[in-house]
Amino acid sequence: MAGKATVSFFTILCAIGASAQQTCKLTPLDADWPSEADWSALNTTLGGSLIKTQPVASSCYPGNPFHSSQPCEIVKKEWGYSYYHASLPESIGSPLYANNSCLPPGAPGYTPTKGCEVGGAPQYVVNATTEEQVATAMAWASERNIRIIIKGTGHDLNGRSSGAYSLSIWTHNFKNLDFDAGWRSPSDNRTEAAIILGSGHDWGSASRGAAKFGRVLVGGVDETVGVGGHIQGGGHGPLSSTFGLGADQILQVRVVTTQGQILVANEAQNQDLLWAIRGGGAGQYGVVTEYVLKAHPNPGNVVSCAIEVSAAGNDIAAKEAAWRGFAVLLASVPDLMDAGLTGTGMGLASTLQNASVSNPIRKASISINFFTYNTTEEKVASLLEPVRDRILAEVGNSTVTVNLSKPSTQPDFMTFFESVNEAPSGAGTAGLMTSRLLGRKELSDIPISTLASYLQRIMVTQDPTSTSLMVIGLQGGLGPRNVPEVMRGALNPAWRSAYVHMMSYGASIDSSLSPQEALDGAAQWLEETMEPVWREWAPGSGAYMNEGNAFDCMFKEDFYGASYDRLVEIKRKYDPAESLFVLSGVGSDAWDYDLNSAADLYLVILNQSLACAVHSPTSCSIAISCAWSVPRVVSVPSFLLVTSLFVPTVVTLESLIVSAGSVIAVIVVSPQATSSFIPIPVQGHFSIVSFFSPPVFPSPPFMSLLAVLLFPQLLQFPLSLRFELLALLLDFAHPGSTHFHHRGTAGCIVVTRLADADPNLSALVIDHLLPGAKTTLTYKSKKSESLADKEVAVPSGGVLGGGSAVNMMMYSRA
Known part of the structure; x- marks a missing residue:
């Protein structure tokens, strides 16, 4: 069984399988990550086209280590437009997929305490102008086991044009x-x-x-x-x-x-x-x-005409009739498209906020704007008037409004194209969608009552007080069906029989959660609520990958269909090192997707021959043993062992070797503790800091350290700066220490610092950390469960421990 690597915007970890291991991509925390000199040499080779990522919104965070190219006011003004993000090397229009790493005030997901960091953005960007630059950079990164991502000039609704710890190839300049x-x-x-x-x-x-x-x-x-x-x-x-x-x-x-x-x-x-x-x-x-x-x-004589159906009343009869009218309109689409019409539509289903328990029907409205080319207004009207009449016959005397607009004509397609692009497109909104390709058998060959039921079930919302949105694209039909075989490629075969590409937006992003937790919650809701409706309504059909559920459990079938297996072989041929991978992409099931692998501050590096177990007897004490079958060598710029728990604890650490310039802190918060202590062998220059368990509460300097580590919301500093401050605080408090005592632990946690400390920051340590120290701590389990009477066993290759500002204790199995 092959192991999996974790694709994270903050870290990449590897879980070792029984017989094979997937090679993890490097991060700046690995000893083999290229040095600054290596990157500089690459930049020279590329003729100066290499850009070190500087988040554009960093100008909104005074004192940060970045150098944004634009003032904060401009960033805030332009942030909501797609063209703005397309013009920047590192920015994406859906920053949720970059873990909202550096947002300007007012942007969706912004919180002043999160700060600004590179986070989910690439480490470096190649602002390429020649194919040779792309080739050199791609080979260089692939040989060094660095992830590569590609960013063009548009937008990606599923975050595929960004990725942490990656080298980005920006194709913006290829405009011949x-x-x-x-x-x-x-x-x-x-x-x-x-x-x-x-x-x-x-x-x-x-x-x-x-x-x-x-x-x-x-x-x-x-x-x-x-x-x-x-x-x-x-x-x-x-x-x-x-x-x-x-x-x-x-x-x-x-x-x-x-x-x-x-x-x-x-x-x-x-x-x-x-x-x-x-x-x-x-x-x-x-x-x-x-x-x-x-x-x-260029087609001429573009004629447009719209049909709108909406419930005018709030009574049950009107609502039910509107859904049937909606169904009649959609059932007519295959015949209309075979007659030459195309178009786009939008459906809305109102909130359930005021609906009674006995009347849970949403009030629906739909409008489809049909258009076609090289025709007349009379011809279009003759196609749509019978559809209007069928809808009126279906809704009867109910209070449902059915409108057929007067046809309008534009001289050619490009005039039409300019008319629909008069306003700039938005960006930065947060949400998940789900979609399906629907053919004649799903639209016209089922009873109207059945189609109306499917529409009601697919137009629901995770938040019952919000309005459901559906977008209807008439982009299939004769065009895709009649493409010559010589021009056909890996496109999902479902397109060849589809008429409608239907998108439903009902999942919510909870801004009170971390981006990963919010995405997980929305994705789970889609999988449990909406995907089953598609699979019942259109089994064996597919979805358009650019506008679909990025977390679809059946993405291989839905996005690629019968083409998938061949695509896997082609990808292996042209990208044997798997340097390119995207969410729900070919071969992406070999990688785990997790924005929170590092849980804001902590990188757990217990991934080689590690056996950890927690045994909790009824006395509510905890015994932890972390041992490596062979000496575990940690080669990172710096790391931290963080341990804390308000219960009696016994701990044993064995065979850990540190082989890098590092700062090590052992944090203990446990009024009652005994310890079995083995010193850590050390290779290299570093400081080992000693802290002791206090009788009641830690001293203010100790609490300052904990505040930096565990409660980053107390500081409006980016992640890299917080670690720099931490390093200075440790050296300031305990210079030259050569040993430590270990009392009490909640796991074996290794934390990394991303940048070397700047001596000029010492004033910030004194001025901002010590005076603002807290004197109390609150710990919360990820699942709010007591550790008493629990037993957690983690197999070899597993991870025990973790942490973040709100989830200090987090136990997971590999």
């Missing part, structure tokens, strides 16, 4: 664009009108560039959507029901692999890589620097 009216396929000499497009474009610049040649591309309806991730995930838009999806337009790509190869993939060479890029998911096989895409004539 040209038109070839007779691009020739190397496999069969057929010619195609094509746009040659750099991967750094968003669909706004790409579409306007193509329009200069009288052509359109199959891109996203939102101009801020980036070309690369959109196409590689499938890529739907207002033209996809006519010409196929974005992935179906790819004629050729240029790809840089993690091994440093610069490859051309088309129908004559590297065909497997081309197949994977055509819908097999972004950020997984290599860095695409250039696309050759099919270019289509």
